[in-house]
Amino acid sequence: MWLGIETSSLVSSVALMDEHNLIGELTIQAGLTHSEQLVPHIDMLLRASQVERNELKGIVVSIGPGSFTGLRIGMGTAKAMAYALQIPLYGVMTMDSLAHNVSYTDHTICTVIDAQKKHVYAGIYQYESHELVCKEEPFVIPASDLLDRFRANDDKVLFLGDGIKRIEKLLEAKDTNLTILDISQRIPKASSLLLAGRKLIDTNEVSDPMDMVPYYIRRSEAEVLWEERHKDNPAMLSQNPTVVVTEAAGAE
């Protein structure tokens, strides 16, 4: 039995899957914080599915991109559970998971995740003989540039993900090839996360709770500004301080 945890957007979704079936899924988009609802939702799902914690064989978590805080709540919970239960942890990119919401289409699937300031994180996927293939590494792009690119190629595209709110208002009547998926299909779901995670489970591509980090794509604004300000000073730029770990027991 595997548990999926998806908290990369405003949607909180958890799911359970075994070798053959999707056992259960709880997807809530009611404006509550992930911090308050995530662990209670996992608890609720396990109870409703009559699954014990020690029956879990692994945890699949969405690693991003997405809301920085949402990702860290999901990953902090997933890491701690995997560490305590001593079970494998798997990290799936948010767009890989989202693309699995759509089955067997000959359209291009474009996952768009809100990246703020009129930008989206975009992922481009296609089905090739029943297999979903990621066509390009995820990238950050102004929403309008993304649409122009598809218009220029006359691509038939399905859009999903919370970046829809950035592109929706830019669509024009002539854009008949560009389709925004329905509300039930466009949101991240832990069942799709588990589907996308199957490959990792099968090939034993495990992540370690000791060093797993979210896939932010973007660096923090403070770092970008700082480097811009010191771009002519290689000595400053080459500074790379890290954390200092001490054992303070006995210092009291």
Add this chain to the structure above:
Amino acid sequence: MSIYTLALESSCDETSASVLKDGRTVLSNVISSQVPIHRKFGGVVPEIASRHHIEQVIPVIDQALRDANVTLQDIDHIGVTYGPGLVGALLVGVAAAKGLSFATGIPLVPVHHMEGHIFANFLANPELEPPFLSLVVSGGHTMLVHVKGYEEFDILGQTRDDAAGEAFDKIARVMGFPYPGGPHIDALAAEGDANAIEFPKALSEPGNFEFSFSGLKSAVLNYLNSKQQKNEPINQADVAASFQKAIVDVLVEKTKDAAHTLGETCITIAGGVSANKGLQQALEAMCQEEGFTYYKPHKILSTDNAAMIGCRAYYMAKAGKFGDLTLNAKPSVEIGHVSWKED
């Protein structure tokens, strides 16, 4: 049977985990400090802090358990700082603590960060028992707390604006010292004349236990600016000494006044600014003069660490104060806030 507490702290720029035995024996206290990382930005950058917490949280827990020579199975309860602090930073510790608690069934104890600072006194002084008067001074807080019992605190007064540590860091920054600047001011002050410049002491009337340091901060800034404009030399040591004296005098005087008002003769000091030598000396001298018992600060009282959170968690668990899985981080929350679920 001994009671084992595992505690987590991630409210600012330190990720820390600790294991305590029977609430007052620190078996391990692992601190992963990000101070070197934030120094170049001149202060803590919340997003960068959160990024390091999510990276460090499991390694520090793992090391704390190993250093204490225990496993999760030995742990009786898990204490975690839920506030106050940087919300993104707090959320990482809270998520990890809830994940551990849910996976293992070990009860969760939500700890107030500043109550942790007060309880650090119990780790530093094994013989200390309530009641006592505690002066809590850090980069985020300045308050006088009457600790009447393990579960009973009265806040006599807090700062209306800047915390004492905040004033230290801001003035240090203007004087050209790197973050955190408080220790630089303290060192410089030792070489200067504390009576060279008269800086204002706000709210200093007897019976007023509130603090205010923003006026003092402005006065120092104005002094430095006007000297600069007139092209007059600035004696940095005198400025540091006079500024530090203005803060220390207020802290010591109000502590003395509060002790007399309450009839309390036992005084402790906690929080990051308790490392300030000028404050330590002045407080000790006052206590000697007044015949108060003064508990000297220790290193553990001045850094954010999980051991102090664990000590508070131990007493909360003893009083049946447990949280549940809906626990959320609270960036600003008062001491004494009910964070647990009443049965």
